[in-house]
Amino acid sequence: MTSARPTAPTRVLAVSPHLDDAVLSYGARLHQLARSGAEVVVLTVFAGVPGPPYSATAHVYHDTWGVSGNPVPMRIDEDAKALRELGLTPRHADFLDAIYRTLPNGRWLVDDPSRSVSSQALEVEEPDLMASVAQHIREFSTRFRPAAVYTCAAIGRHVDHWRTRDATVKALLGTDIPLRFWEDLPYRGKTTRMPPLPAGTSFTGHLVEPVDPQDRDAKFRALLHYESQLALLGHESEPLPERLERYARERSETAYNEATWGLATTGGATR
Ligand SMILES: [Zn+2]
Numbered sequence: 001m002t003s004a005r006p007t008a009p010t011r012v013l014a015v016s017p018h019l020d021d022a023v024l025s026y027g028a029r030l031h032q033l034a035r036s037g038a039e040v041v042v043l044t045v046f047a048g049v050p051g052p053p054y055s056a057t058a059h060v061y062h063d064t065w066g067v068s069g070n071p072v073p074m075r076i077d078e079d080a081k082a083l084r085e086l087g088l089t090p091r092h093a094d095f096l097d098a099i100y101r102t103l104p105n106g107r108w109l110v111d112d113p114s115r116s117v118s119s120q121a122l123e124v125e126e127p128d129l130m131a132s133v134a135q136h137i138r139e140f141s142t143r144f145r146p147a148a149v150y151t152c153a154a155i156g157r158h159v160d161h162w163r164t165r166d167a168t169v170k171a172l173l174g175t176d177i178p179l180r181f182w183e184d185l186p187y188r189g190k191t192t193r194m195p196p197l198p199a200g201t202s203f204t205g206h207l208v209e210p211v212d213p214q215d216r217d218a219k220f221r222a223l224l225h226y227e228s229q230l231a232l233l234g235h236e237s238e239p240l241p242e243r244l245e246r247y248a249r250e251r252s253e254t255a256y257n258e259a260t261w262g263l264a265t266t267g268g269a270t271r
Contacts, residue, residue, distance in 0.1 A: 012040045013146035017164040019079040020226045026182040027219035028211040029258045034087035045164045047092035050100035055108040058099045065228040082225040121159035133167035149179045156187030162195045180260040189247045204264035208257050216256035
């Protein structure tokens with residue numbers, strides 16, 4: 001720990017799409033904030049527990065995760081262990097992951113296992129879901145009163161990341177709470193594609209944030225708690241810690257780092 005670090009805010013809120021994204025993308029920095037004295041809550045949006053029947057796509061995911069039956073309680077448990085490792089507090093909202101959602105007409109949002117989740121889900125809008133997620137985030141932040149909020153930039157264009165990002169923008173626009181967007185890992189290693197931000201807003205101020213080795217090491221220990229997700233994340237072909245190190249070294253040879261953008265609103269005001 002060095003004295004050169006900026007003073008940590010008292011309360012920090014990280015809004016994570018799924019049960020692993022905050023740790024994958026920004027876990028080292030969140031650990032750094034927590035050990036600097038901040039109270040850090042990770043609010044996972046799509047942590048709702050579904051019931052059967054499951055879509056064909058969900059069955060494919062369950063097979064990949066190596067689970068039978070309902071995997072979400074196990075994933076919530078993995079997340080609690082990972083966040084505990086980092087000194088962060090979990091909060092789990094009960095919105096359903098895209099692979100479990102249905103449309104107003106009763107059909108699955110995603111029902112073709114041969115196509116990617118997002119290529120199907122992005123063909124429809126989910127205005128009611130967006131409004132509900134934004135309201136949930138707004139109500140939570142009104143109670144928690146964070147000094148800073150972080151969420152994903154939606155690199156990789158996963159529909160749940162996109163919904164989370166835009167709902168967080170919608171929830172916080174008009175408040176004085178600073179909002180920043182982490183680069184989604186490990187997606188950012190393969191693509192820089194992102195959906196456009198809501199009208200009237202844009203990214204600003206890309207910041208590469210170096211962390212100490214102890215923050216990096218804590219993140220990598222925490223990631224291993226997400227046992228059900230490791231196969232899907234390609235951990236066997238190249239262990240996740242090595243891959244994330246490799247991505248970080250593309251930016252800095254000297255320190256592990258994570259990166260964020262700020263939010264600019266029309267008219268040039270930044271926050
Ligand atoms: Zn995710």
